[in-house]
């Protein structure tokens with residue numbers, strides 16, 4: 001076992017919290033503005049994503065404070081397009097989930113061989129985020145243009 005890089009781990013956990021909290025804002029906003037024939041189903045899906053992002057932020061925050069880190073109160077910056085068709089919302093959601101997945105993969109790399117618990121946690125989160133990615137890809141696959 002190697003020594004855990006405490007600082008890098010804490011910084012990464014903070015980036016993840018910022019990303020997950022952005023997810024809360026992002027999905028909540030999308031759920032309010034989505035229109036069209038699929039609105040009801042998609043609103044439920046988006047609200048679920050918002051709640052899950054909050055749960056993830058809280059979970060990651062517990063780990064961060066467990067490592068004696070100070071949790072960030074910021075959220076990641078937003079880059080989004082203005083045209084909000086269902087397709088755009090799903091595409092932006094997918095981009096967001098891919099970013100989150102990448103952060104959890106960085107976390108796994110950082111903690112590998114230095115903490116079994118954190119390694120396990122990162123793997124589980126990667127698994128969960130991967131499922132969201134697949135789900136969004138399936139939802140997007142109907143839009144052909």
Ligand SMILES: [Fe+2]
Nearest residue numbers: 020053056100
């Ligand atoms: Fe998440």
